[in-house]
Amino acid sequence: MRNRKNFVHYLILAFIAVAVIIYITPIYWILATSLKTLSDITTKLPKFVFDVSLENYQKLMPSEGVPDVTYLFLGEVFVGLLLFGFFSLFNVRGLPRALSLRNIGLIWNSVFILTCLYSFLVLQPLQSRLQTDARFNFLLLLVCTIIAYLLIAPWRRTGGLTSQTTKRQRLTFVLPSVFGTIAICVVLANGGSKYFYQLLNSIIIGGGSTILAVGLGTLAAYAFSRFDIAGKDDLLFFILSTRMLPPVVVVIPIYLMYSALGLRDTHFGLILLYTTFNVSFAVWLMKGFIDEIPKEYEDAALVDGYSRFQTFLKVILPQSVTGIAATAVFCLITAWNEFAFALVLTEVGGRAVTAPPSITSATGSTGMDWGKIAAGTFVFLLPVAIFTFLMRSHLLRGVTFGAVKK
Amino acid sequence: MQINHPHRMSRGMSDYQLKMAFIMPTMILLILMNIFPLLWSLYLSFHRYKASMPAAPRFIGVRNYSRLLADPEIWGYFQTTAYFVILAVAAQFFIGFGLALLLNRDFRYKGFVTTLLLLPMMLSPVVVGLFWRFILSSDNAGLLNFFLSPFLKSPIGWTTNPKVAMLAVVIVDTWMWSPFMMLIALAGLSAVPKFLYEAADVDRASAWFKFRWITLPLVSPLLLIALLFRTMDAFKMFDIVYVLTREGGPGTATETVSMNLYKLAFRNYNTGKACAMAYILLIIIVALSNIYVKYLNRVKGDTQET
Structure with missing residues (x-):
């Protein structure tokens, strides 16, 4: 009996293994194709053993060669991740460690900010039709880094030794890595790479709309969660139903409106649209998270003399950081993957075109360079895959608008 | 309410104001970017109109x-x-x-x-x-x-x-x-x-x-x-x-x-x-x-x- 049970168990494990292989094969094939040479791709039969080459990735780079600053940023991305890994693995407790963590984090972020400043001074804006203003982007990046650092780094000295603060300290090491990746896109786009220019557009539009959508969504979710609102259920349904509309239906009048206002093919126009698209999702998801925070916390703060708004800032927001992060990642992924709006409202090769319509616009020509497409696709999919693994415990909530929790 | 908490009004917004300030931006955005365009397309759906032509929409009833x-x-x-x-x-x-x-x-x-x-x-x-x-x-x-x-x-x-x-x-x-x-x-x-x-x-x-x-x-x-x-x-x-x-x-x-x-x-x-x-x-x-x-x-x- 026991033997038979074991046998069934292993049989099921084998089935699962087969399923995983089937599901992962297409993704593996993207990676494999991106690493093949052109002659290995166009064989009669698929080639499973091949010489690894990076020529497809080189096709994505600027034709005049990669600017030197890129390697500087690449180094910083890796050092940041190494520092993060180091301090996560060697978990020594104590006051000196907390202090050194804070100092190293501060130094590391300053180094990154200085590199940004250096690039800002050194880079010559390229006179191309892409019209990227790399200097402006670096200034923006600089400000973003500083703001993000100030938000993440724990500043209050009291209670500075909890696991929460060390966690936040460690996050400050990742910060330059994230912004360094964006900086690489800026540098390469300025160097004349079309692909990285589109990727940068995706980052700007995705990031901008995510910040707006999560900000607005959190405020509205708090109000829906804590106050009596006339017709609450109907309003919530209305908010959700805007998300359910087919993009193709909404985009026709938006197209006319944007044409009239001159918002077509602008970053602002797409940010506004993606914010609208994501805000309903953010409201629903954030409402689920805020509903879970006990009302007693707020009541206690109110009795202590906080105003409602202060309570929201000092009690609700810190309590819902995880929720905000999860919501933000979902909004980011949605904006990153979005296709129909971007297809209609931007022009291929235009100013604000995002990556999905331009990757797919390669289909027009007769001979398709699958190697290049695979390389572009892989770079495009990688961040989403990383975020999926980071967000794995929140996936269920994300796909059900926060209704099903676990 | 105000008699019980006289200090509340002096410090910050009342609950009602806060509620409105929190919900309104989202609602305005959704109305501007979803409802208004949809109403416009409802209007256009009763007209003969080509976006590529300069001609103004012409009313044709429910013929579409x-x-x-x-x-x-x-x-x-x-x-x-x-x-x-x-x-x-x-x-x-x-x-x-x-x-x-x-x-x-x-x-x-x-x-x-x-x-x-x-x-x-x-x-x-x-x-x-x-x-x-x-x-x-x-x-x-x-x-x-x-x-x-x-x-x-x-x-x-x-x-x-x-x-x-x-x-x-x-x-x-x-x-x-x-x-x-x-x-x-x-x-x-x-x-x-x-x-x-x-x-x-x-x-x-x-x-x-x-x-x-x-x-x-x-x-x-x-x-x-x-x-x-x-x-x-x-x-x-x-x-x-x-x-x-x-x-x-x-x-x-x-x-x-x-x-x-x-x-x-x-x-x-x-x-x-x-x-x-x-x-x-x-x-x-x-x-x-x-x-x-x-x-x-x-x-x-x-x-x-x-």
């Missing part, structure tokens, strides 16, 4: 609607869409539920394996769909035809043969979205209390009996949610069709309603007619999402009770 509803071609696109929805959602349901049944046990690296399986649904449909065209290609190095070659006489032209093109779209959509079904089914399965199975074991119930009378009834509300959501989403299918079969080809074999609407609005620039078509689609979607949200709220109530 009557023409669309009388056009057998339009019903053909609805048929194509329905065909796709039924095939794809059924495949996703059975594969996803099957996977969830397999995964609903303890083994090492379970979290990692589950996340790996969930990866496809997070990726961009359009970018992945484009690459699937390479995997499904019939001429060189088509991966799927290579694996099927022992069973077939000649390679299948997945995206070029009108008879199987729909199947190709279904395959890609199923690859992407059966993990979604799996995720939700898995949540339902893991919430089934263990003691029910133990009690059934004591009564020597068969495996089928346990599945039919314990598992299925307890999981079905969540499965219904997943089914509804997928149906609604599949009904809107646009991205994969756009890239995989090049805008609904070959011919009109995979031209879904959304694809047709896109062509009507942005290939022919028949804006007035496209707006009318959009409204027909809109009514169907709103009806579907109404059912969806009703069930969502019911499930939400259930999970909060337990």
Whole structure:
């Protein structure tokens, strides 16, 4: 009996293994194709053993060669991740460690900010039709880094030794890595790479709309969660139903409106649209998270003399950081993957075109360079895959608008 | 209220002001970017108007609607869409539920394996769909035809043969979205209390009996949610069709309603007619999402009770 049970168990494990292989094969094939040479791709039969080459990735780079600053940023991305890994693995407790963590984090972020400043001074804006203003982007990046650092780094000295603060300290090491990746896109786009220019557009539009959508969504979710609102259920349904509309239906009048206002093919126009698209999702998801925070916390703060708004800032927001992060990642992924709006409202090769319509616009020509497409696709999919693994415990909530929790 | 807390008014906003300040930005954004454009397209749907022409919209009553509803071609696109929805959602349901049944046990690296399986649904449909065209290609190095070659006489032209093109779209959509079904089914399965199975074991119930009378009834509300959501989403299918079969080809074999609407609005620039078509689609979607949200709220109530 026991033997038979074991046998069934292993049989099921084998089935699962087969399923995983089937599901992962297409993704593996993207990676494999991106690493093949052109002659290995166009064989009669698929080639499973091949010489690894990076020529497809080189096709994505600027034709005049990669600017030197890129390697500087690449180094910083890796050092940041190494520092993060180091301090996560060697978990020594104590006051000196907390202090050194804070100092190293501060130094590391300053180094990154200085590199940004250096690039800002050194880079010559390229006179191309892409019209990227790399200097402006670096200034923006600089400000973003500083703001993000100030938000993440724990500043209050009291209670500075909890696991929460060390966690936040460690996050400050990742910060330059994230912004360094964006900086690489800026540098390469300025160097004349079309692909990285589109990727940068995706980052700007995705990031901008995510910040707006999560900000607005959190405020509205708090109000829906804590106050009596006339017709609450109907309003919530209305908010959700805007998300359910087919993009193709909404985009026709938006197209006319944007044409009239001159918002077509602008970053602002797409940010506004993606914010609208994501805000309903953010409201629903954030409402689920805020509903879970006990009302007693707020009541206690109110009795202590906080105003409602202060309570929201000092009690609700810190309590819902995880929720905000999860919501933000979902909004980011949605904006990153979005296709129909971007297809209609931007022009291929235009100013604000995002990556999905331009990757797919390669289909027009007769001979398709699958190697290049695979390389572009892989770079495009990688961040989403990383975020999926980071967000794995929140996936269920994300796909059900926060209704099903676990 | 003010008498009890005289200090509250002096410090910051009242609850009412706060409520309005928090909700209004979202509502204004949604009204400006969703309701207003939709009202405009409702207006245009009663007019003859081409966005590519300078001529002003001309009122023609309900002629746009009557023409669309009388056009057998339009019903053909609805048929194509329905065909796709039924095939794809059924495949996703059975594969996803099957996977969830397999995964609903303890083994090492379970979290990692589950996340790996969930990866496809997070990726961009359009970018992945484009690459699937390479995997499904019939001429060189088509991966799927290579694996099927022992069973077939000649390679299948997945995206070029009108008879199987729909199947190709279904395959890609199923690859992407059966993990979604799996995720939700898995949540339902893991919430089934263990003691029910133990009690059934004591009564020597068969495996089928346990599945039919314990598992299925307890999981079905969540499965219904997943089914509804997928149906609604599949009904809107646009991205994969756009890239995989090049805008609904070959011919009109995979031209879904959304694809047709896109062509009507942005290939022919028949804006007035496209707006009318959009409204027909809109009514169907709103009806579907109404059912969806009703069930969502019911499930939400259930999970909060337990």
